[in-house]
Amino acid sequence: MSEISRANPPRMARLLLTGAAGGLGKVLRERLRPYADVLRVSDIAALAPAEGKHEEVVPCDLADKAAVDALVAGCDAIVHLGGVSVERPFEEILEANIKGIFHLYEGARRHGVKRVVFASSNHVIGFYKQSEAIDAHAARRPDGYYGLSKSFGEDVAQFYFDRYGIETVSIRIGSSFPEPANRRMMSTWLSYRDLTTLVEKSLFTPSVGHTVVYGVSANRDVWWDNSAAAHLGFEPQDSSEVFRAKIEAQPPVAPTDPNAIYQGGAFTAQGPFGD
Ligand code: NAI
Numbered sequence: 001m002s003e004i005s006r007a008n009p010p011r012m013a014r015l016l017l018t019g020a021a022g023g024l025g026k027v028l029r030e031r032l033r034p035y036a037d038v039l040r041v042s043d044i045a046a047l048a049p050a051e052g053k054h055e056e057v058v059p060c061d062l063a064d065k066a067a068v069d070a071l072v073a074g075c076d077a078i079v080h081l082g083g084v085s086v087e088r089p090f091e092e093i094l095e096a097n098i099k100g101i102f103h104l105y106e107g108a109r110r111h112g113v114k115r116v117v118f119a120s121s122n123h124v125i126g127f128y129k130q131s132e133a134i135d136a137h138a139a140r141r142p143d144g145y146y147g148l149s150k151s152f153g154e155d156v157a158q159f160y161f162d163r164y165g166i167e168t169v170s171i172r173i174g175s176s177f178p179e180p181a182n183r184r185m186m187s188t189w190l191s192y193r194d195l196t197t198l199v200e201k202s203l204f205t206p207s208v209g210h211t212v213v214y215g216v217s218a219n220r221d222v223w224w225d226n227s228a229a230a231h232l233g234f235e236p237q238d239s240s241e242v243f244r245a246k247i248e249a250q251p252p253v254a255p256t257d258p259n260a261i262y263q264g265g266a267f268t269a270q271g272p273f274g275d
């Protein structure tokens, strides 16, 4: 698609941002404001107060179906970041991520929401080796309960498109932080600028059906091929290369370390919990 004009941005009446108190939520709360008359921000954690009449703050636990239904009512589109964002015991993931995404799409169906941008994760394919190159059609290989929940989320997105026509872009985010923290993230890093562009394109590109796209910057060594999502026109502008000297000054990683073997890195070796 053509570039989205930030000087004269496309607008909708009300956009919902879940997970707005989190790391990426705080970033996107600032950057998505121009795209809606009202940005409704939500989280289970404390949120900064609404900034004027163009924001609504709606606390909500994604595990609470009735609360999520009320949260979604009146929204044109949803950017869904909320949930447990790391590997945790299954019961925690079940409530926030698995029940949470079901509640979100049920609300979307009931209230006529047309578009969802889902923060999926590279951990749906985390058990591929770093020596492998994959695209969005590669069979999923989740690397834990967290990856399983994101894999389920992508299936929910596909189902609600096939059955109800609700369109979704599932962004398999790599590692989106101010800068890469280790050698693996030299490949998986997604800058906040590229994240923002990808979310914008995911919101406004027409006819996306259910599109799966890897959220990764233009790093030197990327494992993920986004040709299946070419219709989004996502062209990342940043690269982890500017951090290479800093990262390579870190102690070397043993070749037997999951961080050096698997695309999902250390997530592949976490849990099970409580045995
Ligand atoms: P984060 O952990 O900082 O933010 C997640 C937010 O969800 C938190 O503010 C948390 O309070 C909220 N949340 C948790 N359980 C909830 C519940 N039951 N009800 C309502 N809200 C709940 O994570 P971050 O880094 O901001 O990531 C945002 C999204 O992107 C997450 O879904 C994460 O899985 C996904 N993602 C992030 C990546 C990254 O590199 N930052 C990589 C891949 C995926």
Ligand code: 15L
Binding pocket: 085, 086, 121, 122, 123, 173, 174, 175, 176, 185, 188, 264
């Ligand atoms: C994720 O899915 C996590 O939410 C994030 O905290 C990072 O660990 C990231 O993946 C990653 O793989 O680096």
